Amino acid sequence: MAEAETGRGWTDPTCPVARTVDLVGDRWSLLIVRDAMEGPASFTEFRRRLGIARNILSDRLRKLVDHGVLVTSPSGGRHVYELTGAGRDLFTVVVALRQWGERHAFADGEPRSRLTDAEGRPLAELRPRGQDGAPLTAGATRVERVG
Template sequence: MADTESGRDWTDPTCPVARTIDLVGDRWTLLIVRDAMDGPASFTEFRQRLGIARNILSDRLRKLVDHGILSTRPSGRRHVYELTGAGKDLFTAIVALRQWGERHAFADGESRSRLTDADGRPLADLRPQGQDGAPLTTDTTRVERVI
């Protein structure tokens, strides 16, 4: 279905999860966003870190800029890409994916990178909570569908 305001085709126009996946849900896009969280990077730096084909990287960077997730600024003869406020807002989602991966995508004792706070301490597990601070789960929430 097309969003009449933007002309964009959305998988499910009323679902925030579907729209987010439409914008950043492929492998390379999320890895670019993850790497951008380490600070501004050039096309070449992304390419070296990710081992991604030039055409795919160019396409994903263009889309991220077009959707306001990354911005560009000049840096010498090149320009660098950096997260916008919207891009920085993906930090919680990236941490949630990382923590899920730590619990479910690695065997016990298998080596992996770690994300720590500035003092080197591991992050607390992210858990949704209600306005009153009580933990929320799939059993204690519901989606109100637009009719």
């Protein structure tokens, strides 16, 4: 998405991380995406699940639709929001955040929701890997800056 299309500047125009955070990095946007992964939902359903103020929900839904993360379609006299391909691609991001939270945001034994596969098994831990399949850390990578 070009800067001219958004009507505003980017935090760091050449960084994919910064641009992604600009689009979906606030608390509510990611929670909307997380909930949309369960299937199409109406404005009212999002509001009920998240306990979010109307004006904030309206703003975030508009932003996610404008940037191609969600699409709206009519359903029974109301509009529902569904993830686009770009929105579904955020599944890995949501899983990575969930796994980080499981390791670092809960005390041992503290109750929390679980994400499992269709057979009820825990997901494998996400880890970046190189082209050869070997695990990578931040220290084993570099960012090639432009301009």
